[in-house]
Amino acid sequence: MNAVQKLGHDVRTFFKPKNLKRRLKAKGKIFPVVTYTLLVLWVVVFLGMLIWAFFTSLKTDYDFIYYPLDLPRQEWLWRNYMDAFSALTVEVTRDGQLIEVGLGELLLNSLLLCVGVPLFALFDVACCAYVTSRYKRFKITRIIFAIVIFVNYVPVTASLASGLRIMKTLGLYDQIWGQWIAASGGFGAFFLIYYANFKSIPWSYAEAAFVDGASHFTVFWRIMLPMTRGTFGALFITSFITQWTDYMTPMIYLPTHPTIAQAAWGLQFSNTSVPYMLAGLFILALPVLILFCCFHKKLMGSMTMGGLKG
Amino acid sequence: MKQSKFCHEAANTAPDSAAQMSVPAEEGERLQGKKPRKVKNASIFNGKARVFVICMLAYAVVNFAIFYVWMNIDSILLAFKTYNGMSGEQEFYGVAHLFDNFKEFFVNLFTSSGTLPYFFRGALYHLSGFLIAYPVSLIFSYLIYKKLFLHNFFKVMLYVPSIVSAMVISIMFKTLAENFLPAIFKQLGNAPLSDETYATPLLVIYSVFFAMPGQLIINTSTMSTVPQELIEYGKLEGITMRKEFMHVVLPLVYPLITVQCLGLFVGLFTAAGPLYAIYAEMAPDYTVTYGYYIFTRVIGRNASEAYYGFTAASNLAIGLISVPIVYFTKWLLERFDPEAEY
Numbered sequence: 001m002n003a004v005q006k007l008g009h010d011v012r013t014f015f016k017p018k019n020l021k022r023r024l025k026a027k028g029k030i031f032p033v034v035t036y037t038l039l040v041l042w043v044v045v046f047l048g049m050l051i052w053a054f055f056t057s058l059k060t061d062y063d064f065i066y067y068p069l070d071l072p073r074q075e076w077l078w079r080n081y082m083d084a085f086s087a088l089t090v091e092v093t094r095d096g097q098l099i100e101v102g103l104g105e106l107l108l109n110s111l112l113l114c115v116g117v118p119l120f121a122l123f124d125v126a127c128c129a130y131v132t133s134r135y136k137r138f139k140i141t142r143i144i145f146a147i148v149i150f151v152n153y154v155p156v157t158a159s160l161a162s163g164l165r166i167m168k169t170l171g172l173y174d175q176i177w178g179q180w181i182a183a184s185g186g187f188g189a190f191f192l193i194y195y196a197n198f199k200s201i202p203w204s205y206a207e208a209a210f211v212d213g214a215s216h217f218t219v220f221w222r223i224m225l226p227m228t229r230g231t232f233g234a235l236f237i238t239s240f241i242t243q244w245t246d247y248m249t250p251m252i253y254l255p256t257h258p259t260i261a262q263a264a265w266g267l268q269f270s271n272t273s274v275p276y277m278l279a280g281l282f283i284l285a286l287p288v289l290i291l292f293c294c295f296h297k298k299l300m301g302s303m304t305m306g307g308l309k310g
Numbered sequence: 311m312k313q314s315k316f317c318h319e320a321a322n323t324a325p326d327s328a329a330q331m332s333v334p335a336e337e338g339e340r341l342q343g344k345k346p347r348k349v350k351n352a353s354i355f356n357g358k359a360r361v362f363v364i365c366m367l368a369y370a371v372v373n374f375a376i377f378y379v380w381m382n383i384d385s386i387l388l389a390f391k392t393y394n395g396m397s398g399e400q401e402f403y404g405v406a407h408l409f410d411n412f413k414e415f416f417v418n419l420f421t422s423s424g425t426l427p428y429f430f431r432g433a434l435y436h437l438s439g440f441l442i443a444y445p446v447s448l449i450f451s452y453l454i455y456k457k458l459f460l461h462n463f464f465k466v467m468l469y470v471p472s473i474v475s476a477m478v479i480s481i482m483f484k485t486l487a488e489n490f491l492p493a494i495f496k497q498l499g500n501a502p503l504s505d506e507t508y509a510t511p512l513l514v515i516y517s518v519f520f521a522m523p524g525q526l527i528i529n530t531s532t533m534s535t536v537p538q539e540l541i542e543y544g545k546l547e548g549i550t551m552r553k554e555f556m557h558v559v560l561p562l563v564y565p566l567i568t569v570q571c572l573g574l575f576v577g578l579f580t581a582a583g584p585l586y587a588i589y590a591e592m593a594p595d596y597t598v599t600y601g602y603y604i605f606t607r608v609i610g611r612n613a614s615e616a617y618y619g620f621t622a623a624s625n626l627a628i629g630l631i632s633v634p635i636v637y638f639t640k641w642l643l644e645r646f647d648p649e650a651e652y
Contacts, residue, residue: 028550035449036458042450042522043467052490053482068493124373127366135363144367151378159625160608161618162385165400166376185377186370216362245475248586252609265477269590274485281478292473296466299473300527 057081057278064275077275084279087272090258101258110244110259112176118239120184122232128186129194130220134203145195148187160252167253174256179249190235197231198224234298241288260284388622393615400618411623425600431510432599435583438514439521440574447524448567452555454526455533465530468523479520480587487512503588506596513597516584525570532566533559561650568643575639579628580604600628 056064057080059072067073090101132141132148164173172178205227206219214222225232247261264284267277292299390408391400403410418425454465471479484503492498502508536559544554560567582601585593591610593602604624607617 028552031550031552031555032453032458035453038446039450039453039464042519043464045519046467046471049482049486053485056485056489064489068489124370128370131363131366135359138360138363140367141363144371147374151374159385159388159618159622160605161621162381162388164608165388165618166381166384170376181373182377184369185373186367187374187378216359217365220366241473245477247477261475261477265481265587268481268484274489278482278485281481285474285478288473288475289470292470296469300465300469 053278054282057275057282059275061273061275064273080275080279081283084267084272084276084283087267087270087276088260088263088280088283090263090266092256092258094256103260103263106258106260106263109176109250109254109257110261113179113250113259114240114243116176116180117183117243118236120180121188121239122190122235124184124186125188125190125194126225126228126232127220129191130198130224133195133198134206134224144187148191151187152189152192164252174254176254176257179253182253190239193235194228194231197228201227230298234295237291237295238299241291244288245284385622386626388619389626390623391619393618395616398615400615411619412627414620415624415627425603428598428600428603429579431597432581432583432601433578434510435513435517435599436574436578436581439517440571442518443521444524444570444574446522447526448529448560449555450522451524451526451529451533452559455530455559456551465526468526471520471523476520476584477587480516480584483516483520483584484588503597504594506594509594509597513583513585528566529563532563536562561648564647564650568640568647571643572636572640575636576632577601578635579632580625600624 055071056068058076058078059067059080060074060077063070063073085103088103088106090106091098092101093099128144128148131138132145135141167173167178167182170178172182201224205223209219209223245261247259247265250257250259250262261284264280267280272280387402388400389411391402392407392410393399394401402408419429420426450464450468454461454468487503488501492500492502498508499505502512540558540562541554544558549557580601581599582605583599585597585599585602586605589597591606591612604621606612607614607621
């Protein structure tokens with residue numbers, strides 16, 4: 001047997017199923033190989049879905065209907081994105097009249113929600129987390145902490161109907177500032193992240209400020225809060241992304257103030273073609289993906305502060 | 311010296327233990343045998359601090375009282391009310407009919423065209439995501455934690471579905487299922503998501519596939535708290551990756567698993583799944599879950615205030631039914647708790 005034949009024999013022997021299984025089992029490699037393969041498969045399928053959707057968004061209707069699996073054949077219609085941009089509209093009833101809300105107002109509503117809700121919510125959470133973590137001498141802060149744990153970990157959900165009634169009773173229904181108020185509870189999911197953050201800041205900074213005559217609010221506003229700007233930034237971006245892609249909350253609570261997410265969702269039910277619709281979805285997802293690409297380390301890092309120790 | 315002790319305490323401890331801060335003059339007077347002067351507002355936790363704490367918490371407490379306490383109380387009371395079309399108000403039933411909404415809920419469950427299948431379907435979507443996808447999500451988190459080849463890339467890819475939004479993912483999946491898959495599998499026909507044979511399996515596949523990333527970040531960060539000495543000791547003893555995962559990592563992150571499992575069971579009967587994103591109000595009956603059914607009674611073209619009492623009663627009844635299930639799950643999980651500590 002010459003060298004080439006020997007190599008071929010060795011390769012065939014190595015990859016023989018019985019030998020491969022024995023070799024993998026002997027080195028304890030079956031588990032990592034199988035699970036890693038599963039992970040790769042998941043990523044391939046998911047990426048494949050995104051890539052197919054992207055290429056479909058560049059097709060003509062003819063290409064889409066007759067060649068759904070292929071790349072665009074007739075032409076690559078980048079124009080679909082321009083057309084989808086202008087097709088993003090929502091019909092609403094205002095003062096008894098049916099009107100079409102255009103892209104400008106959709107963007108404005110989206111930005112008001114995406115910026116206002118996180119600002120209000122995070123400031124309130126910061127206030128609660130700060131006093132709860134640093135003023136434990138007062139019983140109320142310990143009670144508040146217990147309430148936060150209860151709210152976050154015990155499942156009690158009021159019905160949607162009562163939520164709507166309360167919003168209407170308080171005059172917050174169909175008002176963007178109403179959403180700022182409703183979403184700005186200080187006991188939400190970000191509380192624990194901020195709590196851990198404030199606890200990690202040395203109290204000696206505050207003591208030094210008190211000795212210099214600073215008030216409690218001054219210490220909070222000018223010393224402690226600026227030290228959490230990294231956390232604030234990460235949580236702001238996370239909340240911005242959530243609000244940007246949320247179509248359901250505006251649909252329920254802001255019927256005459258639709259957002260761009262609602263318009264993108266509604267494209268599938270209008271007479272637009274599938275390539276248009278996919279282009280509209282990518283337009284909605286693009287700012288989010290850009291933000292994620294720029295800040296993914298901060299975003300994924302901020303979530304670790306709320307993790308549980310085993 | 312008390313002052314130096316305070317400085318040490320201030321740098322290293324929580325403020326409540328440093329509350330007895332004294333000013334230098336007191337120490338001198340104590341040494342001379344004199345009774346120390348009480349310096350007003352010597353502690354930083356004085357009346358001004360109390361006012362500060364109240365001001366900082368006031369808004370959050372009021373918000374909580376309205377949007378949590380009042381909302382839940384109103385939801386419970388709404389379950390005993392009916393809609394008066396003349397006045398446009400929700401009014402309490404008379405004593406004889408106080409539980410009519412609950413009666414309607416249970417009667418609807420067991421009639422021939424009732425809502426019982428909706429429960430089972432919702433549980434099917436939810437449980438398939440839990441029973442199949444949750445163990446896989448733990449495995450994926452473990453692989454990321456072990457920093458295998460391309461772990462950063464995989465971490466980002468697993469995180470993308472939660473960033474891009476469930477609505478976008480649902481609609482892309484719908485487009486894939488109704489155009490891409492039928493081109494490959496001709497037996498699926500034209501619109502498999504509207505076909506009774508294929509709609510539910512496809513929705514189950516969706517629930518399982520997109521639940522696989524799970525809570526990746528929380529899982530990996532909790533796994534990273536496993537002491538490295540244990541891992542190294544295991545390596546020296548020659549344990550395989552599977553044994554390390556099953557016998558070292560999982561027992562040490564078991565409290566996290568318990569919390570996540572309980573959280574998953576909470577929405578067992580009320581989860582609407584991706585139905586509204588895919589179908590809006592036009593979901594075929596063979597795909598409907600109870601959560602979706604309730605949602606469309608409150609929001610949309612088929613909604614009416616007349617259904618508010620019924621939906622509130624359904625929510626309450628499901629919550630009461632879920633309580634023993636959640637407690638049973640908690641008991642089961644505690645029964646199998648390895649109580650590993652390090």
